[in-house]
Amino acid sequence: MKDFFEKNDSGLHEECGVFGIYDLDGEDVAGTIYYGLFALQHRGQESAGIAVSDTNGPKNNVSVIKDMGLVNEVFSKDNLDTLHGDIGVGHVRYSTAGESTRENAQPMVINYVKGTLGLAHNGNLINANELRQYLSETGAIFQSTIDTEPIAYLIARERLHTATVEEAVNKACEKLKGAFSLVVMSPRKLIAARDPYGFKPLVIGKRGKSYIFTSETAALDTIGAEFVRDVRPGETVWVKSDGVLHSDMSRALPEEKQARCIFEYIYFARLP
Numbered sequence: 001m002k003d004f005f006e007k008n009d010s011g012l013h014e015e016c017g018v019f020g021i022y023d024l025d026g027e028d029v030a031g032t033i034y035y036g037l038f039a040l041q042h043r044g045q046e047s048a049g050i051a052v053s054d055t056n057g058p059k060n061n062v063s064v065i066k067d068m069g070l071v072n073e074v075f076s077k078d079n080l081d082t083l084h085g086d087i088g089v090g091h092v093r094y095s096t097a098g099e100s101t102r103e104n105a106q107p108m109v110i111n112y113v114k115g116t117l118g119l120a121h122n123g124n125l126i127n128a129n130e131l132r133q134y135l136s137e138t139g140a141i142f143q144s145t146i147d148t149e150p151i152a153y154l155i156a157r158e159r160l161h162t163a164t165v166e167e168a169v170n171k172a173c174e175k176l177k178g179a180f181s182l183v184v185m186s187p188r189k190l191i192a193a194r195d196p197y198g199f200k201p202l203v204i205g206k207r208g209k210s211y212i213f214t215s216e217t218a219a220l221d222t223i224g225a226e227f228v229r230d231v232r233p234g235e236t237v238w239v240k241s242d243g244v245l246h247s248d249m250s251r252a253l254p255e256e257k258q259a260r261c262i263f264e265y266i267y268f269a270r271l272p
Contacts, residue, residue, distance in 0.1 A: 016043055016044050016091060016092060016093050016094060016106070016120075016121070016122040016123075016215075017037065017040030017041075017043035017044055017091065017092040017122065017214075017215045017216070017219075018040075018089070018090070018091055018120040018121065018122050018181060018182075018183045018202075018213075018214060018215050019033055019036040019037055019040065019089065019090040019091070019120070019183070019212070019213075019214045019215070019219055020088070020089040020090070020120065020183035020184075020185060020190050020192065020212065020213045020214065021033060021036070021087070021088060021190070021210055021211065021212045021213075022055075022086065022087045022189075022190040022210065022211050022239050023086045023087070023209065023210040024086075024209040024210065024211075024239075024241065024243050025086075025208065025209045025210070026055075026056070026086045027086060028052070028083070028084055028085065028086065029052060029085065029086060029087065029088045029210070030050055030052050030080050030083035030084075030085070030088060031080060032210075032223050033050050033052070033088050033089070033090040034050065034071065034075055034080060034090070035222050035223050036090060036212070036214060036219040036222060036223055037050070037071045037090045037091070037092050037219075038071050038072070038222065039216075039218045039219040039221070039222035039223075040092050040214070040215055040216060040218065040219050041070065041071055041092055043092055043094065043122075043215060043216075044092040044093045044094035045070055045092070045094065046068065046093050046094055047066065047067065047068045047069065047074070047091075047092070047093045047102070047104070047105035047106070048066065048067070048069065048070065048071045048073075048074040048075070048090070048091065048092050048093070048105070049064065049065065049066025049067070049074070049090065049091050049105050049106050049107050050064070050065055050066070050075070050080075050083060050088060050089075050090045050107070051063070051064040051066075051088055051089055051090075051107040051109050051118040051185065052064075052083045052084065052085030052086075052087065052088035053085045053087050053088065053116065053118070053185060053187060054084065054085045054086060054087075055085075055086055055087050055187065055188050055241065056086075057085075059114075059115035059116065059187040059188075060111055060115055060116050060187075061116075062085075062109050062116045062118055062185075063082065063083045063084065063085065064107065064109050064118070065079055065082075065083065066091075066102075066105040066106065066107065067102060067105060068101075068102055068105065071092065087185055087190055088118070088185060089107045089118045089119070089120045089183050089184070089185045089190075090107065090120065091105075091106035091107050091120040091121075093105060093106055103143060103144045103145075104144045104145060104146045106119070106120050106121065106146070106148055107119055107120045107185075108120075108121075108144070108146075108148045108149055108152045110152050110153070110156060112156040112159070113160070114156070114159050114160070114165070115186065115187040116186070116187060117152055117155060117156060117165075117184060117185070117186060118184070118185035119148055119151060119152045119155070119182065119183070119184050119185075120148075120182070120183045120184075121146075121147065121148040121151060121180060121181070121182050122180070122181045122182075122200050122215060123147070123178060123179040123180035123181055123195065123199065123200045124147065124178050124179055124180075125147045125150075125151075125176055125177060125178040125179075125180065126177050126178040127175075127176070127177040127178065128147045128150060128178075131150040131154070131175070131176075132150050135150055135153050135154070140153050147180075151172060151176065151180075151182065154172035154175055154176075155168050155169055155172040155184065156168075157172075158171040158172050165184075165186040165189055165191065166189065166191050166236060166238045166246070166248065167248075169182070169184055169191050169193055169236055169238075170193070170236045170248055170250065170251065173193050173195075173236065173251060174251060176195070178195065178199075179195055179197070179199035179200050180193075180194070180195045180199075180200060181193070181194050181195070181200040181201065181202040181215065181231070182194075183202075183213045183214075188240060188241065189238050189239065189240045190211065190213065190238065190239050191236065191237070191238040192204070192213035192231050192236070192237050192238070193231075193235070193236045193237075194231045194232065194233055194234065194235055195233065195234070196233055196234035196251050196252060196253045196257075197233060197253065197257070198232075198233030198234075200215075201215055201216065201230070202214070202215065202230065202231040203215070203216065203217055203220065203227060203228075203229070203230050203231065204227075204228040204229055204230070204231060204237065204245070205217075205219075205220035205225035205226060205227055205228055206225060206226055206228050207223060207224060207225035207226070209243065210225070211239040211245065212225050213231065213237070228245075232249065232252065233252060233253065234249060234251040234252030234253055235247055235248065235249050235251070235252065236248045236251070
């Protein structure tokens with residue numbers, strides 16, 4: 001029994017932090033993402049990353065910086081100044097699935113026939129191995145060992161058969177089993193999705209004409225944004241150029257079947 005605990009006790013494993021923003025005024029968002037991630041640093045100290053795009057530019061033009069280390073170690077004024085775009089996603093990571101390597105740093109950015117996807121993910125999938133096997137058998141080649149990459153591939157594949165990217169995200173989420181909160185950047189939209197049980201937190205904020213999707217309200221406070229509401233369990237929500245918050249609740253479960261991760265409420269509790 002002692003040997004079992006020595007092999008399996010690796011201490012408290014934190015989660016990841018996600019942050020996404022769409023500035024409808026067209027201003028660069030990299031600096032805001034940086035401060036949002038700084039406020040989420042307690043959720044993961046292994047790696048950090050930011051990916052941004054210009055909604056008025058080419059669909060396949062995404063700038064991304066990610067590396068091992070803390071937020072203030074990965075980013076500097078000089079490299080933040082190279083990230084231009086009015087829509088973006090960011091991530092801080094503590095590995096819960098996959099090795100602690102640069103290849104596993106997020107956001108995950110992929111190029112495909114419809115443009116690009118930038119994806120930041122918090123959570124664990126219990127069917128990740130099955131998804132990898134299915135995707136591998138149908139031609140996918142994986143560059144990482146994290147759950148996020150199969151999710152990105154699923155969204156890209158669904159997008160080939162759907163009218164909109166938000167529909168593709170929703171259909172991909174139907175295939176996921178486990179705990180997840182996602183923030184997805186497409187060339188023209190910012191999308192967030194939460195698992196039907198509501199295991200992992202995800203909130204919506206607003207600052208001027210910017211919408212924010214992030215793991216905790218602490219990130220909203222840091223950038224001076226107001227809290228709008230939680231992303232509901234099973235909800236897919238998105239923002240596009242019309243500035244309206246759109247919602248799809250087709251994946252939602254009855255409230256009595258929902259659940260929460262007590263780890264989020266105790267380990268991350270903030271004292272007044």
